[in-house]
Structure formats: structure tokens, C-alpha cells
Amino acid sequence: MIGGGQLARMAHQAGIPLGVRFKLLADTPQDSAAQVVSDVVLGDYRDLDTLRRFAAGCDVITFDHEHVPTEHLRALEADGIAVRPGPEALVNAQDKGVMRAKLDSIGVPCPRHRIVADPADVTAFANELKAGRGEALSAEGGGGRRAGGYPVVLKTVRGGYDGKGVWVVDDEQEAQAPFLAGVPVLAEEKVDFVRELAANVVRSPSGQAVAYPVVESVQENGVCAEVTAPAPDLDPALSDEAQQLALRIAGDLGIVGHLAVELFQTRDGRILVNELAMRPHNSGHWTQDGAATSQFENHLRAVLDLPLGDPRPRAKWTVMVNVLGGEYPDMYHAFLHCMARDPGLRIHMYGKDVKPGRKVGHVNVFGDDLDDVRERARHAAAYLRGTITE
Secondary structure, three states: OEEHHHHHHHHHHHHHEEEEEEEEEEOOOEEEEEEOOOOEEEEEOOHHHHHHHHHHHOOEEOOOOOOOOOOHHHHHHHOOOOOOHHHHHHHHHHHHHHHHHHHHHHOOOOOOOOEEHHHHHHHHHHHHHHHHHHOOOOOOOOOOEOOOOOOOOEEEEEOOOOOEEEEEOOOOOOOHHHHOOOOOOOEEEEOOEEEEEEEEEEEEOOOEEOOOOOOEEEEOOEEEEEEEEEOOOOOHHHHHHHHHHHHHHHHHHOOOOOEEEEEEEEEOOOOEEEEEOOOOOOOHHHHHHEEOEEEEEHHHHHHHHOOOOOOOOOOOEEEEEEOOOOOOOOOHHHHHHHHHOOOOOOEOOOOOOOOOOEEEEEEEEEEEEEEEHHHHHHHHHHHHHHHOOO
């Protein structure tokens, strides 16, 4: 596995009962997964020679992030190494411009979008959005620097995650910042949505695929804060549509492994694809304790072309709340308190140094009463962070 973060750590844990032997390419010995995997290689995933040496003797290569250069993955495949998901699939998670073009070509509903050249082009795009809604174009002040289609979402096509590389801009002046990175910028309409959903599916090389229940995710400052499985009060027809859409994307893109399709549920009853992730995903962490087979185990089964496990939930509700770092660097005593107070909690810590706002763990709680499950998960995460003390 390339990447030593918490996703690799939890995948390694899931692989132990399967007898999977892990080899890890990590940045430092302190990386989350490097602390628990016995066979660790330290090196730069951006260096092809390092990747080739690492891949020697491996049956299959997979990832806990999407950042390995696409051309390097093509080179590994040319060397006869099994890369899953492969570069032609993974590029759709690496490059948002490529993803949007591909999803358009296969008829997947997305927010309106296009690549923009400069801040003035962002204003032109905003005008196009307004015109597309059948409204008269207008410009306000500053010699036409504002357009009625603002606000607009701008994203650098590569490198962004957890809210990084994403801007919501209200005028042409604010639109300047994304272009400073020197990479292409994707402009998208700001969707009027009710909530965010995620459809998680897993697909093997032989074409077997499974779908987990569609979940509701709550974002705070661009970071996933909470996930409820299944999404409360979601119309069964819309849930089925989301699952079938995710399965179709996995098949049409030739994805092997876990795919998370992040969705907007719009106020007029549609779903639109926001992002794709081709690896275990925060919106699937609930499956560790709330599903018969976790996303991590099924990802490993898929990339090794083993029969996939049952994705059905174990309880009526499961809530996952992320533990973000606060002002208290030592969570040990808070951890003991939470375990003693509520033995039904499932707390997963990543072995990371605590920094304000950093994901350092998550809490899963499952049961039949959604209000109870949600309150317990939120209370534990808040106590671990130090925002509450009782």
C-alpha cells in the first residue's frame, strides 16, 4: 500500500484476519500506518525509481491517497505490476477536470462547470450560470466585475482535499486566489442543496460489486465531521438511484476497489455528483463497526480479487463522528473516561500527534434509537477533543 495514513492503518487491521501481508510505502516512521505495519519502506511516492523498488515482490499495489503521479502508475503497469485501481481509473480522482469530462461523457448528473482561464473568465462563467437559469445578465459596480451568477465554487484540478484547494467566491476580486497555484482551475455552480450524501460501493476485477447503504455526511470547514448510516428520511427510490449511479460509475470507469461517490441532494429532489474517491473513505468509516464487512476489508478483497463480503448494516443506525484535535495534546485520560462512561462506544485512534483541527480518530456508535446513538457519538468526540469536560 502506497501511503502511510490512517486509511492504510485501518486497512492493515482489516487484512490481518484475511492473512494479507502488508508492505507499506510511507513518508516517515511516525506515519499512522508505519507505526503498526512490520514491513515499512520509507520513500517519496513521487519518485518512479522508489516506486519500482517498492513494488518488487508485491502481488498488487493499492493506495491510501490519490496523489501518486499518473504517469508513474502507467510505468508500473508497463512493468507488469498489478495496480488497483489502475491509472486510467484513478486519474478521475486525481484530476477534477478529467473527472468532470468523463462523468459528462457517460451521462452522470453533475453541477454545471467548466475549466476557467482567469478571474475574468470566472465572471463570464457566472454570467453563463445566470443565463442558464433564464435570467437577464447584469453587472454591478466595478465596471462589470460582479455578475448575477455569483457565488461560484472554484477548485484547483489537482491536489485538493478536506476543503483545501476549494474556494467559494462572490466576485472577480476574490476569484484571483485560486490562480496563484499555477494549475488549471475548475469553476462550478454553487449548488442549492438540502444535504450531502455518499454512496459507497466496492468492485472487483472480475466485476463483482457490492453497495453499502447511502449515508448522510455533515461537513464543517470543508472537513467531514459526522456520518449517519443510513441517511435519515431518504426516499427509497432516491437511495436506490444513488447506489445504482455509484455502481455504474465504478463499472464505466473500470474501478477496482472501494469507490466513494460524494453527492448533493438538491432542494428539487435530484442528486448531483460532487467528488469521487477511489480508496476507503471517511464516509465509510462507520462500516468498521456497523456493517457485516467493513469498507477496508472489502477494498482488500477487491484488489486481491477475492469474493466480496456482505455490506449490510448490523444495526438500524450507525453514527460516525470524527475526533478532531483541540487544545489538549494528551487524549489518554479523556479516552479512558469515554470507555468507562459508555462501554458501547467504538473509538478508533490513529496514533497521530494532536493538532487543532487535525483528524486524529473517530467514534462509531450503533443501535436502534437514532437520537441516542447520535448523542453518544457526539458526546464522546467532543470529550476527546476537550470541548466538553463532563
